[in-house]
Amino acid sequence: MAKQKLTREEALAFHLEPTPGKFEITATVPMTTQRDLSLAYSPGVAVPCEEIAEHPELAYDYTNKGNLVAVISNGTAVLGLGNLGALASKPVMEGKAVLFKRFADVNSIDIELDTEDPEAFINAVKLMGPTFGGINLEDIKAPECFIIEQQLKEVMDIPVFHDDQHGTAVICAAGLINALYLSGKKIEDVRIVLNGAGAAGIACLELLKSMGAKHDNCIMCDTKGVIYQGRTEGMNQWKSAHAASTSLRSLDEAMAGADVFLGVSAKGAVTQDMVASMADNPVIFAMANPDPEITPEEAHAVRPDAIVATGRSDYPNQVNNVLGFPYLFRGALDVHARAINDEMKIACAEALARLAREDVPDEVAMAYGQKLSFGRDYIIPTPFDPRLIYTIPPAVARAGMQTGAARRPIVDMDAYEVSLKSRMDPTASILRGINARARNAQARMIFAEGDDPRVLRAAVQYQRSGLGKALVVGRDSDVKEKLEAAGLGDAVRELEIVNAAKTDRLDEYKEFLYKRLQRKGFDRHDIHRLAARDRHVFSALMLAHGHGDGLVTGATRKSAHVLELINHVFDADAHHGAAGVTALLHKGRIVLIADTLVHEWPDEEDLANIATRAAGVARHLGLEPRVAFVSFSTFGYPRSERAEKMHRAPKVLEARGVDFEFEGEMTVDVALNPAAQENYPFQRLTGPANILVVPARHSASISVKLMQEMAGATVIGPILSGVDQSIQICSSNFTSNDILNMAVLAACKVG
Ligand SMILES: NC(=O)C1=CN([C@@H]2O[C@H](COP(=O)(O)OP(=O)(O)OC[C@H]3O[C@@H](n4cnc5c(N)ncnc54)[C@H](OP(=O)(O)O)[C@@H]3O)[C@@H](O)[C@H]2O)C=CC1
Ligand SMILES: CC(=O)C(=O)O
Ligand SMILES: [Mg+2]
Structure with missing residues (x-):
């Protein structure tokens, strides 16, 4: 995996543009007419209010509660950056909110509370209960986080989950199950050293012990070194529970002969000498963010036999709670859970570990540009694995149902999995691919x-x-x-x-x-x-x-x-079969329009060529082509001389015997809308078209620009196809991001 250089200015620009921050809120109901206003607000809104007052569970039906999670922090342990305060933690919390949306279609909002007093924090969150389906606590330092979570769990009837504790523990456990499997060791036998006795550290060790790790085999360290029985400095009751009976005093001493190192402490806390002293086939999870305790390069330089993971996206084996919280909450929300209990967490860890051992489908390989297979550099699924959304939440929901945490059990699990799949936005995986x-x-x-x-x-x-x-x-x-x-x-x-x-x-x-x-x-x-x-x-x-x-x-x-x-240098013209194909991405759909660049007024032979070029581009993007020749008439009606060539183009393709679906001529609604297609039961497309071959360049330009201006569609292209070399031609209104997209297309020779 090529390491990416991110500059401070890029990170700031990403947060500044196109609008400050990382998300906004949009309405899901029409808010246009007087009637809309009367329904959404007074007087119509009174009806669901009264219903909910009488039957509180109806809040899950008539409000967004059931798919809304609060990400709440006071900024006392922002990643591994320390106590930056509530305001400065906001970028991380907004980030968690968009991860919830992106990976599990959970709506989420960040809330930063300006207090270090656990009691004030608890009171504030407790009062927010009615609004949310779940509370995700984030980046609150230990030991206050333990008190806060425990008390909120007792008083709230929705899941309260401290991500840095349990999210981290779940992913760490999933990764460790597989790492130990690969190194041929058993959790009962291994010597584990854990550095960082805070929120993440305490929860990780607790979960591993509940999975079989022996107390006497585990050494926990903090800034003062080994936590041993009898130590008094920098202690609290949560650390005491893991104090070891040992003469070891420093991390350095503890690491000698250890099988597993787990780091949830701070950048650079581990040296190469420490790693060198570990047992054969050591497992090293350096999970501190944004910089690990030791980099994989440094660890591998002294121990090529090590299995190494970090919390970052730019190395293999990302052990990061992003693999957990979106799916844990998805499963919990979908059964209207009262809590996320241990059984649900363990089900999540086991499902993640299982998924990594399965054969990786091509769509995942395509998204990563490399074939992934279970092994030392792939012990845990990658965050963009599209299988996560339909594999992990069902496991969590099932565990919730079996343990009584679910208020509304799922009756048809198969249908549930199908509904989870449909939450995925296919355009995102295409762009990633x-x-x-x-x-x-x-x-x-x-x-x-x-x-x-x-x-x-x-x-x-x-x-x-x-x-x-x-x-x-x-x-x-x-x-x-x-x-x-x-x-x-x-x-x-x-x-x-x-x-x-x-x-x-x-x-x-x-x-x-x-x-x-x-x-x-x-x-x-x-x-x-x-x-x-x-x-x-x-x-x-x-x-x-x-x-x-x-x-x-x-x-x-x-x-x-x-x-x-x-064209002075290449034969990029209509005569030599070149064509321009533009991809429109909108609301999770992708539709290609052709020819948007080369042919001014194509005849039916040209149209057939254009369709073939567009089908090639579609396949390059990972789409199975379904071409519609579009016009203002459908299958010959109304008759018009102008529509004739669109009527004849499919016949040209038929005579050529191409290997993709095509149909026409038809209007755009028949091409794109399955319900409209039902009026023509003889038509041959097996689903909505994803390629529209239009009659002329002006109609192509009008369609693309209309979608861009009116609907806010993302436009990629025109992609120049059918030229020997990889050339992409931008438009003069392109932003630097659009130009970069064209470079990416040129680089992977889409066209
Ligand atoms: N990959 C992932 O998914 C996650 C990673 N993390 C990372 O784990 C780290 C800790 O987070 P969290 O538990 O929330 O924070 P906390 O503030 O709750 O705990 C931090 C702990 O780390 C210890 N510590 C700090 N620096 C060192 C050091 N140089 N050597 C040994 N111990 C040290 C502290 O020791 P003391 O008690 O003596 O002060 C404390 O016990 C962060 O870097 C965070 O980014 C956290 C959650 C998820
Ligand atoms: C990943 C995360 O939650 C952290 O580093 O705090
Ligand atoms: Mg965190």
Whole structure:
């Protein structure tokens, strides 16, 4: 897994744009008319109020309580950064809230309470009970967190769950089950050293002991060293419960001969010497965030036989509670649970451990750009594994039902799993998939317009995200100046700047271009002007000569003009079968529109070619193509000369015998809406179309721009397909993120 460099400015920009913070709240009901207002608010709202007053359980039906979790902190133990206070903890809490939404479709809101007094904290949370279906406590330091959680559990009738304790313990247990399996050791026999006797540490050791780890085999350490029986300094009742009868006093001493090291303490707390002194095949979970107790590189340098995990996303084996809390709450909320009990936590740990041992399906491999299989570098599922949402919550819900925590048991578990699957947003996995493939490809990407700040930001991002090498075409001083103005001055040393005026390859490029254009009215002088002065042509020449693996251009000029220039070097035109395909991503759906770039007014043969190109792009994105030739008529009615070619195009494909579904002509609603399709029982699409082949470039442009402006759809493309080399042409209104997306598409040769 390529390590990504994240700068402070990137992290700040991510939180600043497009609006401050990481989420907003949207209404799920129409709020347009007088009638809507009367229903949502007074007088209509009185009816559910009265119903709930009489039958409190109806709050789960008439309000968002049943799918709403509060992430609550006082900021006293923010990750491993220490006591930053309530306000400064907000980015982490907003982060947890968006993880709830992204991974388990749980609505969540962060609440930061400005108090270090457990009693004040407890009172505040207790009073919030009616609002939420569950309370996720976060980053509250020990020992106050134990008191707070215990008392809230006693007084509240919804799950109260301190994530840093139990979320961490569950994931740690899941990872350890598999790590021990791989190293051939049993939990009853292993010597465990745990560093960090706080929220996470105490809960991890408690859970492992309940799973068979022997008290006498476990040593817990804190900032004062080993917690031994009789120690008085820095102690509390929770630490005392794990005090060992031992003469060992320091972490250093404890590590000698240990089988397992678990770190929930602080950055750099473990040295290479300590790791070197561990037993054979040691297990090292360095879980402190954002920086681990020891990095995997450092640990492996002295112990190649170690199985190493961290809490971070950029190393293999991410042992992080993100794998737990979204799914634990999903399962708990879906049975209207009163609590998340130990049985539910253990069910979660076991289900996670089992999932990692299963064969990894292609969709997961595609999302990560590598084949994952159970082993030392894959002991726990990856956070983006789409199976988590339909595997873990049922296990949790079942345990909740068996132990009486559930208020409303699930009757049909199969139907429940199907409903969980439908909560997944397929567009997210597509975007992740192409990013992972690009990262694997490590393409040298030519960014032709090095004088544009958006292009420069995209180029820097491309390289810093570990996608490959960015080659920026421009004048050195100009690029440097613009990078500095964009606050990216230090990127000058990272990017490769290619200046057409200075390259010694120009003669070779000019010769090539002259051969192509000499019979098209271009003389040597024209050729020099094009090759040396036009960055689109120069960049295309670089690509044609293998001096880059892909090209992104077009952010500063009209696409049609840029395409014309590219065509001096490549055959990227309608005549040679090129086509433009634009992906529209909206509300969890992805629809491709074609041709958005090359053909002005395609005939039925062209339309069939365009469909085939679009089907190729769809498959590259991981979609099984279903093409609809769209028009204003459906299967011949109303009759119109303009719709004729759309009527004939499917027949062309039929004659060719292609290997994808297609149908037409039809209106867009018939193409996209299964209910409308039912009116045409003879039609051959097995589901809503995901490719719309439109009659002409103007209708393509109108559809895409309408979706973008009116619906706020995400637009990727036009993706240039059917050209020998990987070229992507941006639009002049693209943001740096859009340009980066085009570079990613070019890198994984979608097209
Ligand atoms: N990967 C994951 O999913 C998770 C990771 N964590 C990480 O675990 C760490 C602790 O979090 P949490 O338990 O909530 O915090 P707490 O404040 O509750 O506990 C911190 C504990 O770590 C000990 N400690 C701190 N620095 C050192 C050190 N250099 N050597 C030994 N012990 C040390 C403290 O010792 P003392 O008692 O002497 O002060 C205390 O016992 C953080 O880095 C956090 O990011 C937490 C939750 C989840
Ligand atoms: C992951 C997490 O919750 C922490 O580090 O605090
Ligand atoms: Mg935390």
